[in-house]
Structure formats: C-alpha cells, structure tokens
Amino acid sequence: MKTIRQKIICYFLIFLGSLTLMMSFSPFVDAQIPFLFSEDAINELPQTPAWDLNRAIPCGRFLCSPVFFFGDGDLLGDRIILAIPRDRTKTTREVALEVEQRARFIQNVFIGVFNHLRPIVRNNPMEERKNRRFWLITTKKPFHPATPIVEIGIENGQTVVYVAGQKELGLPQQAIITVTEVDASANAMTIDQLAQIWRSKIKLSFSNALWGLEMDIQRPFLRFNFSNLIITIAILFVFLEKKIKRIFRKVKRNLQEKLDEINESLKINPETNYAKKTNLKNSKLTIEEKEKEIVKSDVKNDFALSENIFLKGINNGKQLIFEGLSFSVKLFPQGFLQKQNLIKQQINLIELFSSLIFLSQITIIFLAITIITVTFRETRFLFNLFFTQALLLPFIWVTMVLADRITDFWIDSALNEWAKEKQELQPYSNRPILRVNTYSPALRKATTIIFNIIGIFLSLGVIGLDVNVLAGAGALAVLFAFLSRNILDDLLNGTLILITDRYALGDFVQINKLEGFVETMNLYTTSLRNLDGQLITIPNGQVSSVINMTKNWSRVNFTIQVSWEANLQKTMNTLQRVADQMYKEPEWREKMFDTADILGIDQIDHNGVLIRVLIKTLPLQQWAVGREYRWRVKEAFQRSGISLGIPQNRIWYNENK
Numbered sequence: 001m002k003t004i005r006q007k008i009i010c011y012f013l014i015f016l017g018s019l020t021l022m023m024s025f026s027p028f029v030d031a032q033i034p035f036l037f038s039e040d041a042i043n044e045l046p047q048t049p050a051w052d053l054n055r056a057i058p059c060g061r062f063l064c065s066p067v068f069f070f071g072d073g074d075l076l077g078d079r080i081i082l083a084i085p086r087d088r089t090k091t092t093r094e095v096a097l098e099v100e101q102r103a104r105f106i107q108n109v110f111i112g113v114f115n116h117l118r119p120i121v122r123n124n125p126m127e128e129r130k131n132r133r134f135w136l137i138t139t140k141k142p143f144h145p146a147t148p149i150v151e152i153g154i155e156n157g158q159t160v161v162y163v164a165g166q167k168e169l170g171l172p173q174q175a176i177i178t179v180t181e182v183d184a185s186a187n188a189m190t191i192d193q194l195a196q197i198w199r200s201k202i203k204l205s206f207s208n209a210l211w212g213l214e215m216d217i218q219r220p221f222l223r224f225n226f227s228n229l230i231i232t233i234a235i236l237f238v239f240l241e242k243k244i245k246r247i248f249r250k251v252k253r254n255l256q257e258k259l260d261e262i263n264e265s266l267k268i269n270p271e272t273n274y275a276k277k278t279n280l281k282n283s284k285l286t287i288e289e290k291e292k293e294i295v296k297s298d299v300k301n302d303f304a305l306s307e308n309i310f311l312k313g314i315n316n317g318k319q320l321i322f323e324g325l326s327f328s329v330k331l332f333p334q335g336f337l338q339k340q341n342l343i344k345q346q347i348n349l350i351e352l353f354s355s356l357i358f359l360s361q362i363t364i365i366f367l368a369i370t371i372i373t374v375t376f377r378e379t380r381f382l383f384n385l386f387f388t389q390a391l392l393l394p395f396i397w398v399t400m401v402l403a404d405r406i407t408d409f410w411i412d413s414a415l416n417e418w419a420k421e422k423q424e425l426q427p428y429s430n431r432p433i434l435r436v437n438t439y440s441p442a443l444r445k446a447t448t449i450i451f452n453i454i455g456i457f458l459s460l461g462v463i464g465l466d467v468n469v470l471a472g473a474g475a476l477a478v479l480f481a482f483l484s485r486n487i488l489d490d491l492l493n494g495t496l497i498l499i500t501d502r503y504a505l506g507d508f509v510q511i512n513k514l515e516g517f518v519e520t521m522n523l524y525t526t527s528l529r530n531l532d533g534q535l536i537t538i539p540n541g542q543v544s545s546v547i548n549m550t551k552n553w554s555r556v557n558f559t560i561q562v563s564w565e566a567n568l569q570k571t572m573n574t575l576q577r578v579a580d581q582m583y584k585e586p587e588w589r590e591k592m593f594d595t596a597d598i599l600g601i602d603q604i605d606h607n608g609v610l611i612r613v614l615i616k617t618l619p620l621q622q623w624a625v626g627r628e629y630r631w632r633v634k635e636a637f638q639r640s641g642i643s644l645g646i647p648q649n650r651i652w653y654n655e656n657k
Contacts, residue, residue, distance in 0.1 A: 083186030489541030608645020
C-alpha cells in the first residue's frame with residue numbers, strides 16, 4: 001500500500017509544478033481575464049507559417065515583409081522589402097497582416113503581367129537553340145528580348161515603379177509598386193535610390209521568368225529529367241547508408257550478446273542442475289582465466305569484425321570504426337568490469353553512427369526535395385520550407401544526438417570509475433557491477449528523454465509554431481499530471497529505489513511476496529523472472545517491502561535433524577570437517593568468505609535434534625555452495641553412521657478398557 005509520505009510528496013510536487021507554470025506563463029493582468037485581453041496577446045504577430053515568403057518581421061520601428069516574384073531564381077539574394085510603421089490605433093497583428101497583404105498584391109500584379117506575356121513568347125519562340133549549360137541557374141543571362149520596359153514615375157504625388165505600355169506586346173501601362181518614405185527609411189536610403197534598385201530587380205525578375213518559359217519551350221523535359229536524376233542519386237545514397245546501418249546493427253547485436261554473456265556470468269541461476277555442474281567441474285577455469293580468455297577472444301573478434309566491414313566496402317570508415325571500437329582496450333586492464341565498460345562504449349559508438357546515418361538519410365531526402373522545388377518555378381515559393389528544414393532540422397537533431405551520446409559516454413565512464421573505486425574496497429563483491437548495470441540504462445534513458453524534448457521544442461520553432469503557445473498549455477499539463485499521479489508515484493519511488501540501492505539488475509529479491517531475478521528495471525517498473533520462467537512486472541509505486549537475497553553477500557542457512565541416539569559432538573565435527581574441506585578447494589574457496597559457522601543445537605523435539613549451520617558466501621553463490629554442502633554432508637553421514645531424526649510416538653494401552 002502507498003504510504004502517506006509518498007502521497008504527500010506526490011501532491012507537493014504537483015502543487016509546485018502548477019505554481020511554477022502559473023508564474024512562468026501567465027501574463028500580468030489588471031482586472032482582466034488572462035490569455036484573452038492581455039497586452040502581449042494584442043501585440044503578437046499573426047501565426048503566419050515560417051515558410052511563407054511574405055511573413056512579416058519586425059525591423060526597428062516598422063514591420064517589414066519581403067516580396068518574392070514568380071519564379072525568382074535568386075532565392076538567397078536581396079529582395080524587395082516593404083515596410084509599414086507601427087500604429088498606436090492598430091494592433092501589431094493588424095499592421096503585420098496589412099504589410100503581408102501589400103507584398104502579396106505586388107506579387108499578383110507581377111504574375112498578371114507575366115501571364116500576359118506568356119502566350120506571346122510561346123507563339124514567337126526564339127530561333128536560336130541554347131545549350132544545356134545556358135539554362136543553369138548559375139549562368140548569367142542577358143535580358144530576354146520580350147522583357148517589358150520598367151520605368152520610374154510619379155503617380156498621385158508618390159514615386160512608383162511601373163511597366164510602360166508597349167503596343168507590340170499588347171501590354172498596357174501598369175503600376176507595380178509604390179515607393180514610400182517608410183520603405184526608404186526601413187531600407188536606409190533615399191526614395192530615388194530605392195526606386196532605382198527596385199526597378200532593376202523587377203526588370204531582372206521579368207527576364208528570368210521569361211527565360212524559364214523559353215527553356216520549357218526548347219527543352220520541355222529538362223526539368224523532369226533533372227528531377228529524376230536527383231531522385232535516383234538520393235535513392236542510391238539512402239540505400240547505401242541503409243546497407244551500412246545494417247552492418248552496424250549486426251555489429252551491435254554481436255556486442256550485445258557479449259555483454260549479456262558477461263552479465264549472465266555475474267549471477268547464478270538457483271535452478272542450475274547440480275549433476276551437470278559436477279560433470280563440468282574439472283573443465284572449469286578460474287575467474288581470472290575466464291576474464292583473460294574473454295578479453296583475448298573479443299579483441300580477436302574485433303579485428304575480424306573490422307576486416308569484415310572492410311570487405312563489405314567501407315574502406316574510408318574502417319580505421320575510424322576500428323579505432324572507436326578498440327579504443328577502450330588500450331585504456332583498461334583485463335577484468336569483468338573493464339570488459340563490460342569496453343563493450344558499452346563500443347555499443348555507444350555504434351548507436352551514435354547509426355543515429356548519424358539515419359539523420360543523414362533525412363537530410364538527403366530534404367535536400368533532394370529542395371532541389372526539385374527550385375527546379376520548377378511554380379514550386380520555388382516552397383524553397384524556404386524544405387531548405388530550412390533540410391539544414392536546420394538535421395543540425396538540431398545531430399546536435400541533440402551528439403549531446404546525448406557524449407552524455408552516455410560520460411555516464412558510463414563516471415559509473416565505471418565509481419565502480420572501480422568500490423571494487424577496490426569490496427574486492428569479493430560484484431555489487432558495484434550490478435549497480436552500474438542498473439544505473440546506466442536508467443540515467444541514459446532519462447538524458448535521452450530530456451534531449452528529445454529539447455529537440456522537439458527547437459524543431460517546432462524552426463517549423464514556425466510558437467513555443468509560447470505550447471508553454472501556455474501548462475494548465476493541461478498540470479491536469480494530466482494530476483490524473484496520472486500513479487505514474488508520478490512510480491517515478492518517485494523508482495528514483496528512491498535507485499538512490500537507496502534497494503536492489504539492482506541481477507539481484508534475487510522478494511517484492512510484496514513475489515520473488516525472482518531482477519531482469520529489467522527503469523524509473524517506472526521492475527520486472528522479475530521467477531523460477532518458473534514467468535516475467536512479473538511490478539510498478540515501482542507498489543514496491544513497499546523488499547527482501548534482497550544477494551546484496552553485498554549471501555548466506556547458506558543449513559539445518560539438519562539427527563536422531564536422539566546420534567553422537568552430537570561427532571555430528572558437529574563432521575559438519576565442520578565437510579565445510580573446511582570445501583573451503584580448502586579453490587573452486588569453492590572463491591565462492592565462500594569463510595568456512596562454516598556451526599551455531600549448535602537449535603531445537604529439540606520428538607523428531608530429533610535440530611542443528612543449524614551458516615555459511616557466508618559471495619552474492620548469488622549461496623545456492624551452488626548450499627547444494628554442494630548438502631551433497632557432501634549426506635555422503636559423510638552415511639560413512640560415519642549418523643542417522644537422521646525420525647518422529648517418535650509413544651502409545652499407551654489401557655488393559656481395563
């Protein structure tokens with residue numbers, strides 16, 4: 001059952017989180033309802049998508065909006081920037097919408113003039129056929145012969161840039177843009193200077209759009225062929241990286257199997273068949289020999305693995321991968337703890353490479369889409385959408401992945417250093433290794449969640465969603481936290497379990513009358529594998545009482561009942577002699593802290609005399625030592641003629657009845 005203290009802590013954290021959200025995200029108000037009529041809400045810019053080329057941006061005392069002419073190939077160059085001053089009588093949102101509408105109106109006028117010229121160019125194509133290099137965006141082209149005349153004039157007392165009427169093209173005079181004093185102030189120049197610059201840009205944009213139309217006439221399939229080429233190259237790169245990622249996945253699987261073997265060697269299954277162990281007794285190696293053999297074999301496997309990667313075609317990456325996978329071999333001595341840390345670092349490197357490959361695949365796809373959108377003039381307005389995402393999103397997530405993996409390296413390294421210090425203080429205990437196996441996954445998952453949340457918020461900002469709007473959903477978060485208070489209980493109790501070291505991976509524990517090996521553990525749940533092979537999952541919030549049978553050291557609690565006629569001194573000497581003989585043997589000495597402690601007579605009843613013996617062992621070794629000791633005691637009792645206790649009953653017979 002949940003304790004009162006846990007509930008108090010849970011509700012206190014909910015209250016503290018709610019207070020923090022309210023103080024952080026609620027606007028200052030004066031007799032008004034928050035989030036509805038606040039000054040911040042009134043002065044906010046409209047939620048125009050980030051990829052909209054006409055999105056209003058603050059520029060000093062003004063709000064500005066760029067103009068993108070149809071099919072303009074200079075996507076990263078200087079554009080025409082319109083400006084409107086902030087007005088006290090209007091909200092910021094209204095001013096921003098006004099300047100955006102002005103930019104879109106100018107673009108529509110430009111498209112109208114171009115659509116008027118389109119049939120003229122199609123009906124009168126150029127006789128000279130240009131080569132393919134001429135049609136590249138990077139090639140500087142002269143003005144198209146059908147480029148309209150763009151002039152500067154005065155209309156209604158204001159300077160305007162207009163298209164002059166041309167009878168041969170059937171083009172009437174059309175004003176395109178009005179140059180205002182506000183525009184000149186925002187661009188830091190005079191009206192005349194700004195008008196000349198805008199006139200040149202408009203004329204160049206008309207010429208580029210007409211050359212694009214001319215290319216479609218002369219080479220109608222050039223854009224499609226180029227797009228197909230880009231798609232083919234992208235598919236080849238993605239397929240190649242997928243092959244490399246598959247090799248990394250295989251390497252990781254092999255390393256994980258080695259790590260699992262080391263972890264399994266640190267714990268003993270209480271169901272292990274004794275006869276099977278006896279038959280293999282003479283073929284066993286000592287712990288030190290096992291460690292040396294593991295390190296030697298794994299170094300050979302690492303060399304063989306690198307050679308396989310080399311044979312598969314990753315010539316340029318072989319040295320980097322091999323050095324990364326073999327780096328720890330040069331730094332750490334041989335041993336289970338060092339070998340475990342080595343394999344973990346190798347797995348971290350493999351996961352890092354796999355994540356970078358996945359992100360590079362996403363980058364290639366976005367870049368391919370970006371190039372295709374630039375290829376077709378009708379879709380160039382989407383350039384901002386895909387280009388920003390092709391560069392910024394992968395950069396954000398590469399940074400998050402690198403930060404996460406570096407943190408994982410630091411966690412494993414710090415835990416390894418801590419475990420080595422603890423191992424020196426407790427040379428016969430595998431407790432530090434078990435705690436490393438428990439803390440490392442929990443801490444790494446926690447840091448991964450943190451970096452993922454940061455990456456999601458940064459990505460939403462790049463896409464164009466206002467992060468403050470998400471932060472304003474704090475009330476929903478508080479409500480969710482209240483409804484999911486059981487999850488908070490699990491999280492808090494799981495954290496306390498890790499801090500207080502109640503149990504770790506590989507321990508044999510009894511939790512709420514359920515027992516088994518701790519197979520997996522995180523901040524929310526604990527999974528036990530019992531002797532029947534059943535996996536039991538227990539929420540950490542329900543963990544109240546824990547019996548840890550393998551923490552720091554274990555003990556064989558051996559009791560035996562001998563008959564009333566048995567020589568008790570001889571019996572105890574036999575029990576002691578069997579324990580001493582086991583302790584002298586190297587195979588069992590490394591599992592026992594000391595020889596047996598004969599406590600003496602523990603109980604006397606009609607069944608016989610109960611004698612209790614305690615043997616202190618290394619963690620998880622009590623079952624193996626106990627089975628061997630019972631086997632030898634049984635053999636010794638048979639040789640010594642010591643009989644076990646038999647229940648005795650006395651029957652009274654009454655002759656009168």
